[in-house]
Amino acid sequence: MKRQTQARIITLKIDGVDVAAREHETILELAQENNIFIPTLCHLDGLSEYGGCRICVVEVKGSNRLFPACMTPATEGMEVITNSERLRLYRFSILDMLFSERNHVCSVCVSNGHCDLQYLSAKLGMTRVEVPYLNPKVDVDASHEHFIMDHNRCILCQRCVRVCGEIEGAFTKGVMGRGVNTRIIHDLNGAWGDSDTCTSCGKCVNVCPTGALVEKGKSAGEMVKRRDWLPYLRLMQED
Amino acid sequence: MSEKAKLATVWLDGCSGCHMSFLDIDERILAVAELADLVYSPLVDLKVFPEMVDVTLVEGAVSSEEDYHKIQKVRAHTKVLVSLGDCAVTANVPGMRNPFKVQDILNRAYLENADLNQHIPVEVIPPLRKTSVPVHQVVEVDVFVPGCPPSADTIFYVLTELLAGRKPVMLGKTRFGI
Amino acid sequence: MMIERFEEITTEEQTAVAEHDHTVKVCVAAGCLSSQSDQVLDALKNGVGEHRGCHVKGVGCMGLCSQGPLVAVESKTGAKSGSVMYQNVKAEDAPDIIQSLGKKPVARLELKTNVPFFQRQTKIVLENCGEIDPERIEEYIAVEGYQGLLTAVTELSPIEVIDEIVRSGLRGRGGGGYPTGLKWTTVAKMDGPTKYVICNADEGDPGAFMDRSVLESDPHRVLEGMAIAGYAVGATEGYIYVRGEYPLAVERLKIAIRQANRLGVLGSKVCGTTFDFNVHIRLGAGAFVCGEETALIASIEGKRGTPRPRPPYPAEYGLWGKPTLINNVETFANVPAIVRKGGAWYAGIGTEKSKGTKVFALAGSIQNTGLIEVPMGMSLREIIFEIGGGVPNGNCKAVQTGGPSGGCIPADYFDTPVDYESLKALGSIMGSGGMIIMDDSSSMVDVARYFMEFCMTESCGKCVPCRVGTVHMHTLLNKIYKGEARRHDLETLEKLCDLVMNTSLCGLGQTAPNPVLSTLRYFRHEYMDLLVDGAEDGRGATAVDAQLLEAQS
């Protein structure tokens, strides 16, 4: 799916506003250029798209289906709606699913105040989780010298897996299991601290949207992530 | 409202932080007092929940059998029930025990981690339910005010809106954690 | 020349058959093998030594698998010429069967064949199943096998082949029913030079074994269909992605590929032309979701088998990023007959929008469990009561079609013709062909719960609504089934159905709510009867400010 350099210009509407796009641009890229907010979780500028979190779904006039903005290319004449009541309710429900899946306790989380999941819930005006919590018993891997992987906070967005493979080239992080038993693993499911492939670069920690990957020695609310470097690295890699 | 409204607060499984934050509204409590009487609360000395209360703020998760019965009684005698704070809204810290079995938790707290007098109390503490759950998993809740704790400003805003007969708009006012 | 070679083989086969007065066919497909039909085959083979003029061979599935092992005897001479079928045959029965050749059949084993089960079927895909030895390419050729391929590569242009498929009206048998001709056209139009053909043999629906049967009973038919497709769309490599649980199918495919390559109908210079087509086998890791086309492609590429959003469709961006045609086993198995007999012939069978035949696996509370092939448009009633022989206890309640992606159709609607559109209108789908018949002892809530459990465990975990939503739905269905749920739980369940259906990434999640929705549609009372509080609101809430409540939600 390589982008063409000489792209055709197309026109379409987002939320009733006429916008121009380069062909092959995604709805999300276009919305961001036009200061239209579409919530995202698994998307991160500089990483390949994943399309798993579904929080970015938008409506397209003439279709009953919903489309993930991060992976749907803009097409000529398309009319995109990013903020209908229906979408708002679906987004609440998707956040419901995420909060209920693992154990999120923002008040004592090291990422409190610096977490994409928490931020989105506030930004969308979410005030409670409707479904019962699943309360799974999951592990915390503190075997790495500098970092902690707390599966209680993981939303399986796979940003860490992608950055580790695509940018760092270490391929330490991977995925195992199915359904709600899906887990992020290191190498062949060993302890992170025992990994021969991990370069301890910390990239996964910084791209992780939640308190699932954090530096050691932080207490509640202290874990601030840095992501500004990512698009530059990607650019350098492409050159 | 022609008559003064009746206000109550209830303390379930929480750390009392939300009540503290309520008190942090400081002198604005006078403005609240003009609109409502505090008819039942850990802060006032009344043992029975009144027949009908206009607004009840609930702090804390539903963790024990006592919480479970109390909240149903409160619900039955309240017009507008408010889940105040993360423990009431999400089960928060009390819910952190949920992945574990009740017996394991009691053993840990009263036997393994106790230096003196190692035994599990049976009379003083009400029996724990299998999991600590948010209030709205047990009874219908009308207004949700997340935050650990919600700020005094938020609480004051919610109260004045409710007492004026309006629905508070929570967007931008608070969030999980705080 | 290949055509002469075919004629030679056919003559040899016919001569061999003519030399024998009796042909004894023993089913050696998985169903009968599981009840030791291999021992029956050995016993018969050893036994006929004494009886000249008799040929014993293993064949594929004869359809009535529940009565297996099945043995069919065809005789040209003797008191009883014609064919006889035996059921539940054991190795000990071999001497009796051999004794009876040319005489009166063995009464205690005889299976009546003048019944609707055998007479009401129309066999295209299954035409050779139970007739030929799946491990001998010669037998396939003797029944006009590889004729379609030969015609295609020597007499027709790729466009003409596609035209024939378009004319036939064939639609994908893997579940979706997408027009096959249109798919082929799309792939054919893509820029080459590298393109791929994939045969989806991951068959993961619980209870479905249509594809397995075809692969075990007539593997060459599928290879021929793939090669024709390769020629039509311009692909030279084909992959068959087979479920790991089908070792016998894999074994027979391997044999078939080897034989076809040796004969020159596959491999380089197919039938002596300039067209090359190599077929490779890939084993599935046993995950249901790997049957989804993008997950399947990822799996062949050696990655974790999870779906990705479409577009781009595999036709444009498929295996290793190249244009890829992916069809189901049964879809490919229809192709040789279409090319041989013409698209118009095929289009003459079935209904206006659903052409041809469909293979179904009958299971559940039904007299004749097994595999059948019927023309599209036959009513559910004919399938279940005539061919299937009805429900043992007489009280048929519903039929489940389409597996975990499908729905339950109540007996009141059994006059509906079986085609893609009609089943969809009833809230179910054609699916891959599983039909589970239920009598009045089954609880529809339990049925929904069973399928939800399947989807929950098979969810790949990639997208949030399917991964977590199915768990919540399963919990709620459990709660309802156990009589612990209240009305608001049912409301939550319906809301989750809507969420998972509309926001999931792939077909698994998008269709996972179907069994719930369809049972709610036709059997809502069964859910209501199980609620603690059939009528009033569940949480014991009283005197709630209605205005506030409304504003909150």
Ligand SMILES: Cc1cc2nc3c(=O)[nH]c(=O)nc-3n(C[C@H](O)[C@H](O)[C@H](O)COP(=O)(O)O)c2cc1C
């Ligand atoms: C969860 C899921 C599982 C599927 N499993 C199968 C399968 O086992 N076999 C199959 O042929 N198609 C399966 N499909 C459909 C394929 O994605 C694809 O549509 C089909 O192979 C196309 O072939 P057809 O056009 O010949 O039907 C599945 C789809 C989904 C969403």
Ligand code: SF4
């Ligand atoms: S990861 Fe985010 S949402 Fe989860 S507990 Fe921490 S701050 Fe809250």
Ligand code: SF4
């Ligand atoms: S620290 Fe770097 S190398 Fe190690 S797992 Fe994270 S991204 Fe991969």
Ligand code: SF4
């Ligand atoms: S650890 Fe963080 S980045 Fe990795 S999948 Fe979990 S939430 Fe996403």
Ligand code: SF4
């Ligand atoms: S719908 Fe289910 S199976 Fe499909 S991508 Fe999502 S999680 Fe995976």
Ligand code: FES
């Ligand atoms: S941001 Fe688009 S699916 Fe996650």
Ligand code: FES
């Ligand atoms: S497996 Fe023998 S008849 Fe089907």
